[in-house]
Amino acid sequence: MNKEEFLSKRDAIxxxxxxxxxxxxQLEKEYIESNQGFNVGSKVCITVPAHExxxxxxxxxxxxxxxxxxxxIAYYEIDDNGEVVPSLRQLDCNGGMSEMPLYVNLKKVIIELV
Incomplete structure (x- = not known):
């Protein structure tokens, strides 16, 4: 194999x-759009139930x-199990969306629209 063959095959790949x-x-975008719970930018109430x-x-x-x-809700992503999960952001001092993420176990919380 010479250099030209290599370059042409590499470019094709x-x-x-x-x-x-x-x-x-595109497939991921369509999947997220059809399975998102709330719109991006929505203000939600996160309820973490009592637990031990x-x-x-x-x-x-x-x-x-x-x-x-x-x-x-800042955006949605697909986790390792193929589930569509929201990326949550905390509120800033003015009540707007902060850059600080809010980490919660999404399998144990209740998310409701405010």
Whole structure:
């Protein structure tokens, strides 16, 4: 194989990869749009139900009360299990969307539109 053959085959492979990546991005976008719960930019109430957790310091179970937090939906993404999950942002001091993410276990919370 000479240099020209190598370059032409490599360019053909790169073009195929680019086309497939564009197709994959479009597929993910359509999947997210059809499975998102609330619109991007929506203000939502996150309710973390009361639960028990184990304290390593005192070696006992602690009851954590129910917590409600306000947040904004910044965007949606697809997790490793193929589920569409929202990326949440905290509220800033003026009540707008902050750059600070809000980390919660999305499998154990209730998300409601405000």
């Amino acid at each position: 790169d073009l195929t990869l680019k086309e497939l990546n564009c197709e994959k991005e 957790r184990f304290s390593l310091l005192s070696n006992e179970r602690i009851l954590v009360p129910e917590v409600k937090k306000l947040a904004y």
